[in-house]
Amino acid sequence: MRLHLLALLAKEPAHGYELKQALEQTFGGAYPSPNIGQIYVTLGRLEKDGLVRAVDVEQSNRPNKKVYYCTAKGRDVLTLWADEPTEGPRVRDEFFMKLVLAPLTGIADRMALINRQRRHYLSLMGDLNDLQARTAPDDRVALLLIEGAMLHLQADLDWLERCQEDLA
Amino acid sequence: MSDPALKAVNLVKVYSGGAVPVHAVRGVDLQVEPGEFVAVMGPSGSGKSTLVHMLGGLDTRTSGEIWVGGTRADTLSESAWALLRRKKIGFVFQFFNLVASMTVADNVELPALLGGASPREARERREHLLGALNLTDRADASPARLSGGEQQRVALARALANKPSVLLADEPTGNLDSRNTRDVLRLLGEVHRDGQTIVMVTHDARVAGLADRVVALFDGEVVDDGRITRRRTGTAGAVIDLR
Numbered sequence: 001m002r003l004h005l006l007a008l009l010a011k012e013p014a015h016g017y018e019l020k021q022a023l024e025q026t027f028g029g030a031y032p033s034p035n036i037g038q039i040y041v042t043l044g045r046l047e048k049d050g051l052v053r054a055v056d057v058e059q060s061n062r063p064n065k066k067v068y069y070c071t072a073k074g075r076d077v078l079t080l081w082a083d084e085p086t087e088g089p090r091v092r093d094e095f096f097m098k099l100v101l102a103p104l105t106g107i108a109d110r111m112a113l114i115n116r117q118r119r120h121y122l123s124l125m126g127d128l129n130d131l132q133a134r135t136a137p138d139d140r141v142a143l144l145l146i147e148g149a150m151l152h153l154q155a156d157l158d159w160l161e162r163c164q165e166d167l168a
Numbered sequence: 169m170s171d172p173a174l175k176a177v178n179l180v181k182v183y184s185g186g187a188v189p190v191h192a193v194r195g196v197d198l199q200v201e202p203g204e205f206v207a208v209m210g211p212s213g214s215g216k217s218t219l220v221h222m223l224g225g226l227d228t229r230t231s232g233e234i235w236v237g238g239t240r241a242d243t244l245s246e247s248a249w250a251l252l253r254r255k256k257i258g259f260v261f262q263f264f265n266l267v268a269s270m271t272v273a274d275n276v277e278l279p280a281l282l283g284g285a286s287p288r289e290a291r292e293r294r295e296h297l298l299g300a301l302n303l304t305d306r307a308d309a310s311p312a313r314l315s316g317g318e319q320q321r322v323a324l325a326r327a328l329a330n331k332p333s334v335l336l337a338d339e340p341t342g343n344l345d346s347r348n349t350r351d352v353l354r355l356l357g358e359v360h361r362d363g364q365t366i367v368m369v370t371h372d373a374r375v376a377g378l379a380d381r382v383v384a385l386f387d388g389e390v391v392d393d394g395r396i397t398r399r400r401t402g403t404a405g406a407v408i409d410l411r
Contacts, residue, residue, distance in 0.1 A: 115384060115392035118209065122396045125377025129353065130398070147346060154373045161371075164386060165211045 001034065001042050003081050006074050009052055013069035016040050028142030029135055043068055051077055099163060110168045114160055121157050125150065171238035173334050173365040174200040174223060179232035181218050181388075192218040194388035195232070200334070205356075205366040207376035207396075210385035216369040217262070217338050219385065223367065224259045224336045225249040237333060254282050258327030260337035264319040266311040266326070272298070273307040276325045283330030290329070297325035300355045302348075316343040324352060328359060335359070337368040341375055349374060 008014065008022050016039050023034050046052040051074035056064040070078070095117055102108035132146045181193040193215045200206055208216050221227035223234060225241060234242040236256055241249055253259075258279070266275050273294055280290035298304050301321040311319055320343045327335055341349045349372070357378055360366060370376050377396070384392035 111386075111391055115394075118384060118392065119382060119394060119396060121373065122207070122376050122379070122382055123398060125373045126396055126398045129357075129374065129377045132350075133354070133357070150374055157373045158371070161209075161211045168386065 001038065002046060003078065005039065005042055006046060006051055006070060006078055007081075009068055010070040010075055010078055013067050015065050015067050016043060019043075019068075026141060027145065028139040030131060030139075030142035030145045046074070050074075096163070099167065111164075114164050114168060118157065118160055121153055121160070125153050128153070170202060172199045172235070173202045173204070173237065174198070174367060175233075175235035176219075176223060177233040177235075179219070179222060179234065180230045181215070181222060181227070182230045191388055193222070196385075196388075196390055198383065198390070198393075200365060200367055202333070202365055203360075203363045204381060205360045205364075205379040206368070206381045206383055207379035208367065208369045208383050208385065209371070209376060210391075214385040215388040216385050220336050220338055220367060220369050224257055225253055226259065254279070254330075255284075256333040258330065258332035258335045260320075260323050260327045260335070260340040262339045262342060264311070264323040266319060266322060268311055271308050271310060272303065272314070272322050275311065275322060276329050278329075279326055280329040283332075285330065293329055293331075294325070297328055297355070298322075300351065300358070301325055302351050317345060317348045320344060321348065321352065324355070328355075328364075331364075333365060335364055335366045335368075337366070337370075339369055339371065341370065341372045353378060 004023070005019055008019055014022065016036060019039055020034050020036055023031065043052065043054075047054055047068070051071060052068045053071055054066040054068050057067050058064055095113075098108075099110060099113050102113065103110050128146055128150050132143065132150075135142050135146065137143075176196055176198040179193055179196045179198075180191075183190040183192055196215075196219060198206075198219075208220065210216050218227060222229045225234075229242050232242070233240060236252060239252060241252060244252065266272075267278070270278070276294040276297060277287075277290040280293050281287065285293065294307075295304070298307055301324065303318060303321055303325070306314060306318060306322075311322065314322065320340065324337075324340055327337070341352055344352060353374060356366065356375065360378065366379075368375065368379070376382060379396055381395050382392065383390055
């Protein structure tokens with residue numbers, strides 16, 4: 001979340017709660033709502049690394065609020081972030097490890113593992129279908145996020161069938 | 169209790185044309201209740217297509233029983249089964265089999281008319297289905313002028329036109345891009361909520377995710393048969409977790 005917050009701050013200075021709102025508005029209903037505590041912890045680390053700085057803004061009748069802005073060093077880090085290719089999601093190797101290793105111990109059968117995993121993927125897909133149906137058609141960022149999750153799940157399922165063909 | 173919408177008992181298919189007989193389906197038992205949506209999955213060559221083709225009477229069984237509603241179908245004559253199929257079964261093929269000499273609209277209305285609907289009912293049903301699949305402006309076109317994705321959606325509309333007791337489908341989203349798949353998903357979800365029984369062979373996890381139950385085939389046998397549960401948590405964070 002470090003660099004996501006930094007990018008929002010490079011757009012305009014903000015306090016912690018505004019960042020939470022900006023994330024929610026940008027990514028729509030499909031994105032896990034960020035935890036405000038986690039946002040403040042992350043801001044603290046960014047500040048310690050010199051990527052953001054905070055100024056106290058006085059408020060009448062209320063404690064000062066801290067407004068954060070992106071430093072020149074922060075902007076350099078963001079430029080690097082944007083310039084680098086991004087690592088793709090990893091193969092879901094925990095299941096694969098289980099599929100390969102568990103049968104060796106005699107405690108599980110590969111066919112049963114694959115069947116259980118297939119049901120699990122389909123149940124996740126059902127939830128994504130529901131989520132997609134509930135998302136407003138003009139919320140393009142949210143819909144693309146859901147579609148991305150669906151395509152990953154499709155790949156997981158295709159891979160599961162390949163495992164079944166060759167290992168079960 | 170009412171009869172199952174569809175039932176197979178120890179269904180077997182052996183293709184004996186080649187040098188070595190191929191055991192495509194090896195003793196499948198399957199019972200589908202009215203209103204159920206069953207996704208049939210499994211690797212290619214596992215017997216999925218052969219199974220649904222036999223259930224729809226499009227391929228003959230080697231042995232075993234097929235029941236449609238309360239009627240034993242596999243012992244019927246070809247013409248008697250055709251009649252039963254016209255009334256009770258809608259079929260979407262991997263390849264669309266539309267009638268080339270008729271317009272899209274007529275392709276969709278024909279099964280409704282054959283199934284006994286009035287011309288007006290058939291037209292209303294066709295307008296609804298083509299509208300839901302974003303094909304209204306293609307109604308007067310001939311199938312040959314449609315893209316593969318459009319033809320496939322027309323084939324789905326046609327299969328649903330006579331409100332069949334069972335919709336059988338073999339990879340109905342194989343030729344669709346993501347946006348068209350979304351229209352198909354919405355329509356399948358809608359007819360299923362209205363009580364449509366569906367048995368569908370699919371590799372498409374989005375379509376299978378709509379189903380109530382998954383039947384997995386491997387090497388001609390059922391290796392898994394169970395419900396697909398939903399968590400229905402309602403919050404997005406619980407579903408999407410892309411790292």
